[in-house]
Amino acid sequence: MINKMICKANDSLIEVMKIINENAMGIAFVVDESNKLCGTVTDGDIRRALLKDIGLQDKVKNIILKEFTFGYITDSYESLQKRIDHRIKIIPLVNKQKEVVDFFEYKQNVYFPVAIPNLNGNEFKYLTDAFMSTWISSSGEYIERFENEFSKYSDCKYGVTCSNGTVAIHLALIALGISEGDEVIVPDLTFPATINTVLHSKATPVIVDVEENSWCIDPKEIEKAITPKTKAIIPVHIYGQSCDMSTIMKIATKYNLKVIEDCAEAHGAMYGGKKVGSFGDIGCFSFFGNKVITTGEGGMCVTNSVLLDEKMRVLRDHGMSKTKKYWHDVIGYNYRMTNLQAAIGLAQLERIEEIHKNRKEYEKNYKKLLPKDKFAFQQDIENRRRITWLVSVLLAKSIDREVYITKLKEKGIDVRPFFYPLSDMDIYKQYCKNKTPVTHKLSKVGLNLPTYESLKSMDEIRNILRDI
Ligand SMILES: Cc1ncc(COP(=O)(O)O)c(C=O)c1O
Incomplete structure (x- = not known):
């Protein structure tokens, strides 16, 4: 954008008007032969100049004022804020050499959401590639590439993309055979998707407390909550922190429990040098817009078990047999991710x-x-x-x-x-x-x-x- 706001001192007024028209910001920053800022010019300045009989072919350097407002890129927010108001709405920001590097804008109603995805890598390139290929639904090369690359990143052999992080947990529960009469231990501090999915699979959730230092599920509380009906634990790696996975896995082995890691908020977090998602039977990730990496909506189950991988692939695709099209051996779901989402995910993963x-x-x-x-x-x-x-x-x-x-x-x-x-x-x-x-x-x-x-x-x- 900044390049569209710069004009040369020797440019004519008509040339500068074209620049202002194109940038739609109502202003251009004027630089001399050595690219140093020497003034600013607004569409109003040009209008006033024309009314004073200055011609469209006259140079812009003839109408700029000697004194004008600008800031340095290193200036604090407060000091920049003081220099602008409803009249001077945009000022150029320069570096030490007085070259224009950015601009500062007066905004009356600034809004800072909690998170904004950064899509500055290959996201658009891959997305348009997927779009142009016409594979915009749930088949296409980006799905396989994203599954391969993300599972590798998470220290797992297999990855199964799905529509979001919630259904990733549901898919994991169903694939592990969790159902009515089973108890599943979950932490009290988590996003409700963790417990809702247990209820959707008709099992009974058992809520336990978290640790004071990590804010993650407390292994001592897990052990206290185990009954003959307990079938699984869902440790949630909350706010980017890994759970105490070695203690949790020892408990799981001792009591023969399944472990589904909820990694929705912890892509790339590690315990003892190993990525979260690779300790339990299945690790579940979310790629919602506010997550570390995003696909808009999206999720993935990672696992080291070829059997679970195969089961989840069938379940996410209506339960359709992989060897006989339109033959259904299990009651499945449509939990698939699209090639478009996977294209964005792959680009995000690169960075x-x-x-x-x-x-x-x-x-x-x-x-x-x-x-x-x-x-x-x-x-x-x-x-x-x-x-x-x-x-x-x-x-x-x-x-x-x-x-x-x-x-x-x-x-x-x-x-x-x-x-x-x-x-x-x-x-x-x-x-x-x-x-x-x-x-x-x-x-x-x-x-x-x-x-x-x-x-x-x-x-x-x-x-x-x-x-x-
Ligand atoms: C801990 C936790 N689990 C599960 C989910 C569900 O993920 P999604 O929103 O992709 O369904 C979230 C999402 O915010 C989460 O924070």
């Missing part, structure tokens, strides 16, 4: 480590600026690689979270309170037999902060958070 690096950087930035006595950041635990999904903090008692959230909303910043304990909701209460004090404590004071790939936005958000 996943860069995305992780950027996100960690933003978390560090928040940490630097927000007071330690008011914001306790999510902990890093030895032997685990925590990834930054949404930067997550616990607010000090001195901050009233609801008031804080309301004030931030007034400033256009959307933050997310932690999930409510499942056990507090009428529809799930009956599935929680023991108290869950840790979940309740975290849920009351936890906040997910906007986590972006735009540094300027991060600056603005951090400053507003700190000031409030």
Whole structure:
């Protein structure tokens, strides 16, 4: 965009009018022969010049003012904000050499959602390629490529794409034969998809508390909750943190339980150098728009079992036999992902480590600026690689979270309170037999902060958070 806003001092007014017409911003930044900023010109300036009998072929350098407003790219948000108003709405931003590198815009109603997907890699290229191939439905080369690459990334042999993270968990439960009469242990602190899918498979969820340090399901609570009916555990790697997988797997082996890892918020997180999703029988991922990598809507089950892989492929495709078309041996579902979604996913996956690096950087930035006595950041635990999904903090008692959230909303910043304990909701209460004090404590004071790939936005958000 910035290139479309720059004109040369020797350009004629008609040439500059064309530039302004094309950029649709009402302004052009004028640079001299050595590309240094020497002025700004708006469509209004040109109109006024023409009314004073200056010709369309006259050079723009003859009408620009000696004094004009600009900023340096390193200037703080507040100082830039002070330089603009309803009259001067856009100013150029320059580097040390006074070359134009960006612009700053007056926005009355800024809105910062919690997350914005970054689609700056090969997403559009692959998407148009899939589109042009006409394989826009649930067959096509991108599906296989995305399954192969993502399962490899997650230290698993097989990957089965599906429509979203919720059905990924449902597919896993059905493939593992979980059904009526079975009990499945889930954490109290999670997104309800974890428990809903257990209920959809007609099994009985058993809600247990989480650990104080990791915020993930507490293995001690899992063991306490085991009965002869227990068939499976769903550890949720919450907010990018890995569960204590070695203890959970020991418990699962001891009691012969299936393990379905809910990795919706933890793509690439590790325990003991191994990726989450590769410990249990099946790992389930979400690629919703706010996740570390996205396909818009989408999900994937990863596994090291060829049998489970085959079962899930059949189940996601209406239960149709792989050897006899339109012959159905099991009651299946339509849980397929499209080639278009997989094309976006593959491009996202190519940059996943860069995305992780950027996100960690933003978390560090928040940490630097927000007071330690008011914001306790999510902990890093030895032997685990925590990834930054949404930067997550616990607010000090001195901050009233609801008031804080309301004030931030007034400033256009959307933050997310932690999930409510499942056990507090009428529809799930009956599935929680023991108290869950840790979940309740975290849920009351936890906040997910906007986590972006735009540094300027991060600056603005951090400053507003700190000031409030
Ligand atoms: C922990 C957890 N599990 C499951 C899901 C479900 O994923 P989806 O929204 O793709 O269905 C989410 C999604 O937000 C989640 O956070």
